[in-house]
Amino acid sequence: AQKVTQAQTEISVVEKEDVTLDCVYETRDTTYYLFWYKQPPSGELVFLIRRNSFDEQNEISGRYSWNFQKSTSSFNFTITASQVVDSAVYFCALSEAKGGTSYGKLTFGQGTILTVHP
Amino acid sequence: KAGVTQTPRYLIKTRGQQVTLSCSPISGHRSVSWYQQTPGQGLQFLFEYFSETQRNKGNFPGRFSGRQFSNSRSEMNVSTLELGDSALYLCASSSQGATQYFGPGTRLLVL
Numbered sequence: 001a002q003k004v005t006q007a008q009t010e011i012s013v014v015e016k017e018d019v020t021l022d023c024v025y026e027t028r029d030t031t032y033y034l035f036w037y038k039q040p041p042s043g044e045l046v047f048l049i050r051r052n053s054f055d056e057q058n059e060i061s062g063r064y065s066w067n068f069q070k071s072t073s074s075f076n077f078t079i080t081a082s083q084v085v086d087s088a089v090y091f092c093a094l095s096e097a098k099g100g101t102s103y104g105k106l107t108f109g110q111g112t113i114l115t116v117h118p
Numbered sequence: 119k120a121g122v123t124q125t126p127r128y129l130i131k132t133r134g135q136q137v138t139l140s141c142s143p144i145s146g147h148r149s150v151s152w153y154q155q156t157p158g159q160g161l162q163f164l165f166e167y168f169s170e171t172q173r174n175k176g177n178f179p180g181r182f183s184g185r186q187f188s189n190s191r192s193e194m195n196v197s198t199l200e201l202g203d204s205a206l207y208l209c210a211s212s213s214q215g216a217t218q219y220f221g222p223g224t225r226l227l228v229l
Contacts, residue, residue, distance in 0.1 A: 035217070043206055045220035091161065104151040104166035104212060105174045111160065 002027045004094050006109035013082055014117050020078045021112050023092030029053075034068065034075045035093040035106065045091070051075065052097060082116045089113050119145055122211050122221035130227045136197040139224045143190050143211030149173075150192040151218060152184060155206040164207075167192055196226075204228045 003026040013019050025034065036048040049061065051068050058067050067076045079086055093106040123142045131137050143150050151174075152164040163176040167186035184194040190211075196203055204227050210218035 037220075042222065043208075043225070044222045045208060045210075047217050047219060050217050103174055104149045104168070104210070104218060105163050105176070106151070106153070106161075106210075106218060107163070108161040 002029075002032075002094050002096070002107040004092050004107055004109035006090075006092055006112050008112045009110070010113040010115070012115045012117065015084060016081050017116075018078060018080050019082050019086075019114065019116075020076055021090050021092070021114070023075045023077065023109060025073050025075060025092070025094050027094060027096070029096045031097045033095045033097050035095070036066070036075075036077045037091045037093060039089040039091065039111070041088075048090075049077070079114075082114075084116050084118055087114060087116045122209060122219055124207075124209050124221040124224050126224060127222065128225050128227075130229065131199050132229050133199055133201060135199050136195060137199060137226060138193055138195045139207055139209075139226075141192045141194075141209030141211075141221060143192070143209075144219060147211035147213050147219075148190050149212045149218075150186055150190065151210045151212075152192070152194050153208045153210070154178075155208060155223075156202075156204070161208070164194065199228045201228050 005024045032053045034051045037045045039045050063080045065078045089111045091111045092109040095106050125140045149168045151166040155161045166174040170186045181197045186192045206223045208223045210220045212218045
């Protein structure tokens with residue numbers, strides 16, 4: 001069975017600080033996808049990033065970056081120079097990937113509430 | 119492209135009633151997945167439909183059912199509502215093998 005753990009329940013930072021959200025996952029699948037989603041107070045889940053299990057290259061996209069380490073089953077997400085608008089609940093998620101496709105079943109972590117103070 | 123749309127956005131029902139929620143995916147997306155979000159259990163997968171067939175199912179009782187139409191629109195139905203069914207129900211769509219994009223959700227309150 002798949003499992004995603006986000007140990008940080010809540011994080012509070014001051015604007016312009018960097019913040020890293022931790023995510024640890026468990027799966028027996030050899031190929032899988034990892035995701036980060038953001039949920040603002042409106043409730044809609046907003047897709048941020050996706051990574052597949054066979055590509056451990058870490059990237060930066062604007063103020064977002066991620067660190068995928070298969071050896072430790074971790075997929076951490078960093079926001080650089082945080083802004084008040086980044087305040088939201090952030091979810092890490094995992095899906096199996098058979099034949100290179102990602103079936104539509106996401107397993108989510110419990111979420112991390114990020115509050116960015118001005 | 120228009121995003122995923124869900125109707126209704128808010129719903130109040132009483133115990134024992136049934137409810138039907140609707141989801142219209144992004145144009146061209148053939149996969150639709152449904153999730154339930156509650157404060158206690160978090161985000162849980164209900165089921166996924168692809169080309170009118172249920173491809174995957176979560177651990178929910180048979181009171182929760184769904185279907186998908188030929189235009190990829192999907193509905194989920196909950197019969198004999200219980201207080202614990204109060205939740206945010208999220209629908210997501212994807213083209214095969216790609217990222218799931220979520221709708222705004224339907225907030226269901228069962229009294």
